[in-house]
Amino acid sequence: MIKRIGLSLIAPAIAVAFAVGVASLALVLVDVNPFYAFGLMWDFATTSTSVASIINRAIPLYVSAIAVALGFKMGLFNIGVEGQYLVAALFAAWIGAQFTIWGPLHTLIIILIAAGVGAAWAGIAGYLKITRGVNEVVSTIMLNFIGFSVIGFVLGQIIIGGDSLIQSTPLLPESAMIPGLNWIFTLLGFSEPRGTELQGFLIIAIILGIAYRFLVWKTRFGFELRASGMNPTAARMSGVNPKRMVLYTMLLSGGAAGLVGLSTMLGKLGAFTQDFPRMYGFTGIAVALLGRNNAVGMALGALLFGFMDRSALILDLNDIPKEIVQIIQGVIVLAVVIAYEIVNRWLQNREVKAASDATKSFSEQAEEVAA
Amino acid sequence: MTVDVREPSQDMTGRVKGWNTATRWMAMAAIAVLILAIVQQIEGTNQLTSSSTWSSALRLGAPILLAGLGGLFSERAGIVNIGLEGMMIAGMWFGAWAGWQYGPWTGVALGVAGGAVFGLIHAVATVTFAVDQIVSGVAINILAPASVRFLSSVIYTPDTGGGITQSPRIKDFIKTFDVPWLSNWLVDIEEKAWFFVSDLAGILGGFVTNMSWLTVIVLFLVPFSWWLLWKTAWGLRLRSVGENPWAAESLGVAVIRMKYWGVTISGAFAGLAGAYLVVVSQGIYREGSTAGRGFIGLAALIFGNYNPFGVLAGAGVFGYSQALSLRAGAVHALLLLVAVGLLVLAVYAIYQKKFANAGIQAAFAVGFYFWWATSDVVANQIITATPYVITLLVLAMATQRLRMPAADGIPYRKGEAH
Numbered sequence: 001m002i003k004r005i006g007l008s009l010i011a012p013a014i015a016v017a018f019a020v021g022v023a024s025l026a027l028v029l030v031d032v033n034p035f036y037a038f039g040l041m042w043d044f045a046t047t048s049t050s051v052a053s054i055i056n057r058a059i060p061l062y063v064s065a066i067a068v069a070l071g072f073k074m075g076l077f078n079i080g081v082e083g084q085y086l087v088a089a090l091f092a093a094w095i096g097a098q099f100t101i102w103g104p105l106h107t108l109i110i111i112l113i114a115a116g117v118g119a120a121w122a123g124i125a126g127y128l129k130i131t132r133g134v135n136e137v138v139s140t141i142m143l144n145f146i147g148f149s150v151i152g153f154v155l156g157q158i159i160i161g162g163d164s165l166i167q168s169t170p171l172l173p174e175s176a177m178i179p180g181l182n183w184i185f186t187l188l189g190f191s192e193p194r195g196t197e198l199q200g201f202l203i204i205a206i207i208l209g210i211a212y213r214f215l216v217w218k219t220r221f222g223f224e225l226r227a228s229g230m231n232p233t234a235a236r237m238s239g240v241n242p243k244r245m246v247l248y249t250m251l252l253s254g255g256a257a258g259l260v261g262l263s264t265m266l267g268k269l270g271a272f273t274q275d276f277p278r279m280y281g282f283t284g285i286a287v288a289l290l291g292r293n294n295a296v297g298m299a300l301g302a303l304l305f306g307f308m309d310r311s312a313l314i315l316d317l318n319d320i321p322k323e324i325v326q327i328i329q330g331v332i333v334l335a336v337v338i339a340y341e342i343v344n345r346w347l348q349n350r351e352v353k354a355a356s357d358a359t360k361s362f363s364e365q366a367e368e369v370a371a
Numbered sequence: 372m373t374v375d376v377r378e379p380s381q382d383m384t385g386r387v388k389g390w391n392t393a394t395r396w397m398a399m400a401a402i403a404v405l406i407l408a409i410v411q412q413i414e415g416t417n418q419l420t421s422s423s424t425w426s427s428a429l430r431l432g433a434p435i436l437l438a439g440l441g442g443l444f445s446e447r448a449g450i451v452n453i454g455l456e457g458m459m460i461a462g463m464w465f466g467a468w469a470g471w472q473y474g475p476w477t478g479v480a481l482g483v484a485g486g487a488v489f490g491l492i493h494a495v496a497t498v499t500f501a502v503d504q505i506v507s508g509v510a511i512n513i514l515a516p517a518s519v520r521f522l523s524s525v526i527y528t529p530d531t532g533g534g535i536t537q538s539p540r541i542k543d544f545i546k547t548f549d550v551p552w553l554s555n556w557l558v559d560i561e562e563k564a565w566f567f568v569s570d571l572a573g574i575l576g577g578f579v580t581n582m583s584w585l586t587v588i589v590l591f592l593v594p595f596s597w598w599l600l601w602k603t604a605w606g607l608r609l610r611s612v613g614e615n616p617w618a619a620e621s622l623g624v625a626v627i628r629m630k631y632w633g634v635t636i637s638g639a640f641a642g643l644a645g646a647y648l649v650v651v652s653q654g655i656y657r658e659g660s661t662a663g664r665g666f667i668g669l670a671a672l673i674f675g676n677y678n679p680f681g682v683l684a685g686a687g688v689f690g691y692s693q694a695l696s697l698r699a700g701a702v703h704a705l706l707l708l709v710a711v712g713l714l715v716l717a718v719y720a721i722y723q724k725k726f727a728n729a730g731i732q733a734a735f736a737v738g739f740y741f742w743w744a745t746s747d748v749v750a751n752q753i754i755t756a757t758p759y760v761i762t763l764l765v766l767a768m769a770t771q772r773l774r775m776p777a778a779d780g781i782p783y784r785k786g787e788a789h
Contacts, residue, residue: 079453145756146756157752324521333509
């Protein structure tokens with residue numbers, strides 16, 4: 001067991017080390033001592049305020065990674081999380097601002113709308129795949145861009161009418177917002193974060209992670225999902241309906257994707273604006289790869305990315321190009337898949353060697369007996 | 372077991388054969404111009420066929436075309452390349468940097484090199500390490516903008532006139548030219564506003580007036596790519612590793628090397644697309660100004676059924692719709708154009724006795740007609756979405772007719788023949 005965990009940690013560790021190495025090289029080239037830079041990042045990131053901010057940044061990445069991982073588990077690549085969460089957040093904010101009811105119910109309705117819109121947007125790709133055989137990678141890429149246009153259209157033409165400077169949906173009523181969790185810090189005896197509120201959506205993200213793990217490993221659907229991902233032919237032969245699986249998986253993945261933007265929206269912004277945070281969808285792919293589609297692994301990956309995003313701020317203040325953080329993130333994606341490939345090949349070779357050694361001693365024995 | 376569903380008029384090379392087909396294309400082009408002319412008469416605009424629209428369609432379509440051709444080389448070698456956008460960003464950045472330092476043609480050269488470097492990274496990941504090609508492409512799309520941003524923050528200090536998100540303006544563009552005599556003659560005819568004749572002159576005029584030398588090269592790359600891929604032994608080898616690398620391997624083709632060629636050339640094309648944006652259109656690298664053109668190129672590639680001339684057609688459609696979206700009145704006319712186009716398709720479908728299709732097309736034609744009749748302006752966002760919607764529709768309608776290389780996207784490892 002420990003050996004297995006150790007092995008599964010090798011690849012991400014190599015990848016992160018390699019990415020840090022590349023970034024260090026870049027830093028050396030521009031005359032910055034990498035140890036100084038990373039030291040600054042670490043010192044800056046270990047205050048209460050930073051920890052809250054890191055977690056806040058990790059939440060959407062984690063949710064996004066779960067959405068991507070759901071697809072990965074059955075060999076589907078939902079590259080459209082980006083479009084799904086933005087479209088979902090827009091409609092959830094727009095509709096949610098139209099009424100005021102009892103707080104938790106209001107929040108719940110917004111969450112359901114977001115999940116529904118995300119599922120519907122991803123469902124288009126799922127539907128096209130099962131009825132017309134359209135590859136989901138291509139269709140979700142196209143749907144991303146169509147989604148961006150839809151957002152521009154709704155924000156610019158319908159909600160505002162093109163008059164205001166910053167296009168935004170109407171502000172959500174207070175009842176819809178999720179209260180913050182800064183009291184946890186005081187409860188644990190740390191100083192309270194200043195200027196940052198640990199977002200209450202954290203709890204929903206944790207529930208989502210547990211639900212993901214339960215769904216994939218403890219339900220029949222999860223079994224069929226994994227079976228279809230590992231060997232589609234065998235799964236079909238044993239009675240799994242592949243078309244239904246594709247559609248359900250896309251709907252689920254899109255539903256999870258719909259929640260990506262909500263932590264920021266319900267914890268901070270209270271509206272969908274033109275400059276609503278983007279790229280969570282693509283970074284989520286990186287986090288899912290880093291965490292190997294594992295609920296805990298992805299949480300660690302999301303926290304790592306959150307740490308890098310947060311501590312980039314201190315680099316900027318010290319005149320160190322903070323873009324090295326993005327370089328690290330980009331290199332990690334590539335390095336982690338390559339590292340997994342190398343570790344896998346190494347394991348395979350070792351098994352082959354062990355098997356041949358075993359049979360060798362057996363055949364030697366046989367020779368002795370014959371002699 | 373794959374059933375070959377190619378059109379009978381196409382042979383194994385994907386080439387369109389025979390004089391008959393050429394005549395048919397000419398006739399179709401004439402009908403298209405006629406439709407444009409009629410729509411213009413009704414709408415009361417001349418922008419659908421004006422030489423300025425077509426010349427800007429050419430400028431907007433060229434980078435899409437290049438990205439699509441880039442995708443062609445990679446996917447024909449069996450490697451899916453969704454990193455085109457990132458490679459294009461790299462090409463654009465290096466194009467702008469070298470263009471600013473040494474002039475536009477050096478910009479082109481370095482843009483090509485910059486794209487090729489990221490193509491090479493994609494090749495190392497997908498060919499040598501056989502990792503998931505989509506994942507690698509996503510990584511390129513994250514890595515390339517981050518890397519050039521880092522370079523910007525280091526190189527473009529305030530005194531250069533650039534900054535983290537944009538480069539200084541390049542000193543001069545690639546030279547443009549008018550084809551002597553022909554250009555003036557076509558402009559004269561265009562100004563006469565004769566029905567059909569002037570429209571034709573306007574369209575042709577777009578190709579001979581204010582033409583950039585780089586655009587000429589870009590257009591030349593279409594038949595060149597076709598020749599390279601379908602008429603040389605090298606091209607046959609490249610395509611063979613995209614169709615069946617194991618069979619190719621058994622016949623002594625250096626599969627790995629061919630895949631490296633395909634993906635690196637792909638990056639070079641995407642880099643050229645980025646450089647084109649700088650040295651012909653914008654004169655500056657600005658973050659986000661590739662605006663998804665790499666992905667539209669991918670769309671053009673699919674639209675064009677993995678064939679250089681098809682890519683040209685796709686890039687043409689997308690470039691034209693972008694050019695129209697920049698012209699206020701023209702977008703509205705586009706609705707009527709789509710309605711008439713669908714009507715023609717419906718009539719053709721009836722002629723082919725495909726009544727269900729005809730019904731759907733006619734219904735959409737009526738829908739677009741009413742949209743046109745009841746509205747005055749069309750929001751720009753609808754045009755921005757057009758290439759992507761068209762691609763989805765093409766994919767949904769014509770999946771049976773589209774044929775991607777058989778081993779596209781499948782990881783290959785040497786000696787694993789099966």
